[in-house]
Amino acid sequence: MSSTAPAAASPQxxxxxxxxxLGLLSFxxxxxxxxxxxxxDNSLRFFYWSPASSxxxxxxxRLERLGFVTSRxxxxxxxxxxxxxxxxxxxxxxxxxxxxxxxxxPPMLKHGVALRAxxxxxxxxxxxxxxxxxxxxxxxxxxEEAAHASVSAAATKGWEYPALVSxxxxxxxxxxxxxxxEMLDDLDVLAERxxxxxxxxxxxx
Amino acid sequence: MSSTAPAAASPQxxxxxxxxxLGLLSFxxxxxxxxxxxxxDNSLRFFYWSPASSxxxxxxxRLERLGFVTSRxxxxxxxxxxxxxxxxxxxxxxxxxxxxxxxxxPPMLKHGVALRAxxxxxxxxxxxxxxxxxxxxxxxxxxEEAAHASVSAAATKGWEYPALVSxxxxxxxxxxxxxxxEMLDDLDVLAERxxxxxxxxxxxx
DNA sequence: GGGAGCATGTAACGGGTTACATGATTGG
DNA sequence: CCAATCATGTAACCCGTTACATGCTCCC
Numbered sequence: 321m322s323s324t325a326p327a328a329a330s331p332q333x334x335x336x337x338x339x340x341x342l343g344l345l346s347f348x349x350x351x352x353x354x355x356x357x358x359x360x361d362n363s364l365r366f367f368y369w370s371p372a373s374s375x376x377x378x379x380x381x382r383l384e385r386l387g388f389v390t391s392r393x394x395x396x397x398x399x400x401x402x403x404x405x406x407x408x409x410x411x412x413x414x415x416x417x418x419x420x421x422x423x424x425x426p427p428m429l430k431h432g433v434a435l436r437a438x439x440x441x442x443x444x445x446x447x448x449x450x451x452x453x454x455x456x457x458x459x460x461x462x463x464e465e466a467a468h469a470s471v472s473a474a475a476t477k478g479w480e481y482p483a484l485v486s487x488x489x490x491x492x493x494x495x496x497x498x499x500x501x502e503m504l505d506d507l508d509v510l511a512e513r514x515x516x517x518x519x520x521x522x523x524x525x
Numbered sequence: 526m527s528s529t530a531p532a533a534a535s536p537q538x539x540x541x542x543x544x545x546x547l548g549l550l551s552f553x554x555x556x557x558x559x560x561x562x563x564x565x566d567n568s569l570r571f572f573y574w575s576p577a578s579s580x581x582x583x584x585x586x587r588l589e590r591l592g593f594v595t596s597r598x599x600x601x602x603x604x605x606x607x608x609x610x611x612x613x614x615x616x617x618x619x620x621x622x623x624x625x626x627x628x629x630x631p632p633m634l635k636h637g638v639a640l641r642a643x644x645x646x647x648x649x650x651x652x653x654x655x656x657x658x659x660x661x662x663x664x665x666x667x668x669e670e671a672a673h674a675s676v677s678a679a680a681t682k683g684w685e686y687p688a689l690v691s692x693x694x695x696x697x698x699x700x701x702x703x704x705x706x707e708m709l710d711d712l713d714v715l716a717e718r719x720x721x722x723x724x725x726x727x728x729x730x
Numbered sequence: 731g732g733g734a735g736c737a738t739g740t741a742a743c744g745g746g747t748t749a750c751a752t753g754a755t756t757g758g
Numbered sequence: 759c760c761a762a763t764c765a766t767g768t769a770a771c772c773c774g775t776t777a778c779a780t781g782c783t784c785c786c
Contacts, residue, residue: 335744335745335746336635336637336640336745337745337746339640340640343640343643343644343647346644346646346647347646352764352765352766353765353766353767354764354765354766363643364640364643367634367636367639367640367643368634368635368636368637368639368640369633369634369635371746371747372746372747372748373765373766373767374746374747374748374749374766374767374768375745375746375747377766377767377768378745378746378767401753401754401765401766402764402765402766403765403766412647415644415647416647416648419641419644419647419648420647420648420649420652422637422641424637424638424656424659424660424663425637426663426667427634427635427636427637427638427639427701428574428633428634428635429572429573429574429632429633429634430541430573430574430632430633431572431573431632432541432573432627432629432630432632433629433632434572434573434632434690434693434694435541435544435545435548435569435572435573436624436627437686437689437690437693438548438568438569438572438686438687438690439548439551439620439624439686440685440686440689441551441552441683441685441686442548442551442617442620442621442624442625443621443624443625444625447625451629454629455629458629458631462631478646480645480646480715480718480719481642481643481644481645481646481715482643484642484645484708484711484712484715485639485642485643487711488639488642488704488707488708488711489639491704491707492700492704495697495700495703495704496632498700499693499696499697499700502693502696503689503693506689506692506693507689510685510686510689513685514685540772540773540774541773542773542774557736557737557738558737558738558739559736559737559738576774576775577774577775577776578737578738578739579738579739579740579774579775579776580773580774580775582738582739582740583739583773583774606737606738606781606782607736607737607738608737608738
């Protein structure tokens with residue numbers, strides 16, 4: 321089946337990136353692929369990764385083929401061969417339906433630091449500590465960035481929901497920071513336990 | 526470049542799944558692909574997704590080609606054509622080096638619920654609330670599961686680090702639950718604000 | 731007898747990335 | 759003038775998934 325369906329098949333079945341891009345356009349502004357990339361970088365990035373530019377252009381092509389967006393070349397006043405995209409009524413319908421009806425799935429998380437802590441028996445305890453500390457600092461920095469994003473979103477009319485999610489992101493990264501700190505404590509306890517145990521019944525491996 | 530390098534090229538450059546699988550084997554037990562899948566399902570799943578079985582078999586093949594694991598057919602006592610894999614000294618070296626030297630990268634998160642909250646202007650407020658509440662409940666359930674995993678890991682010798690990470694996971698999902706609750710509050714405030722505003726200056730799409 | 735679980739894979743597909751190509755405009 | 763940024767894409771690649779095929783064994 322499939323093989324280039326004629327038009328809007330079952331709207332529900334698009335990759336997340338397509339919905340993300342269409343979602344960015346649902347704020348009713350005309351945007352270029354380049355704009356979309358930048359915007360994704362400083363909003364979606366916090367709770368959803370930011371797709372590669374090439375991917376954005378590919379999704380835009382698909383969305384246009386489905387009739388969910390239209391494009392025009394911005395000429396005259398704006399010069400450059402810049403293609404501006406806008407959401408269509410069909411696109412608005414489709415994304416509304418997706419937002420409302422897509423099933424609630426567990427967030428997907430790939431936590432490299434946690435994976436390596438899980439394999440802690442393979443690492444030098446000090447190095448492990450270092451990694452977790454670095455992660456804690458990264459989280460703190462991201463919390464800061466999200467805080468900034470939230471104030472600038474709060475200042476814009478019609479951006480109440482983005483502002484709300486920015487606040488959520490800020491809290492998320494603050495929590496991540498706390499979790500890292502607690503893990504550091506646990507690592508210290510564990511390292512201590514191992515050290516004393518080794519003192520009694522020395523070396524193996 | 527590349528095109529089936531003769532042997533252990535630069536060990537650092539394997540997909541995460543390969544390291545995850547090798548990591549599971551680093552606990553020094555002989556495991557089948559099937560075993561690995563099950564184990565991944567109830568440990569890695571919490572902080573790193575669980576790969577498809579087919580993927581696990583593929584990675585095992587690759588790891589064997591690289592000399593990081595060996596396999597033998599478990600016959601006699603165990604019957605069935607079950608292939609058991611074990612880590613080799615080279616594999617132990619490689620994964621140790623990965624755990625210690627791989628750069629600390631930000632965890633990758635794809636939070637569907639957050640994305641849809643970000644697009645809250647496209648949803649019925651009640652439905653949005655429902656979705657976030659469902660996510661909160663899912664998180665609570667996952668926290669429970671992680672708690673169980675942590676007690677059973679704590680009971681096993683040599684599993685101190687997995688136990689530590691299970692504890693971390695439990696806290697993570699508890700935090701996720703709290704974040705969802707706070708988002709619900711924020712959504713209520715926002716919905717109220719919109720309702721009163723609309724009462725003064727009525728409707729517009 | 732038959733279904734649930736054990737066990738190992740193959741094939742096709744697709745989503746997403748990196749690397750690359752190209753060119754135009756702006757500002758120091 | 760040259761670097762940075764704007765701007766749009768193509769090509770190759772690979773990770774990972776779904777769907778499927780196969781067969782065995784355990785236990786009700």
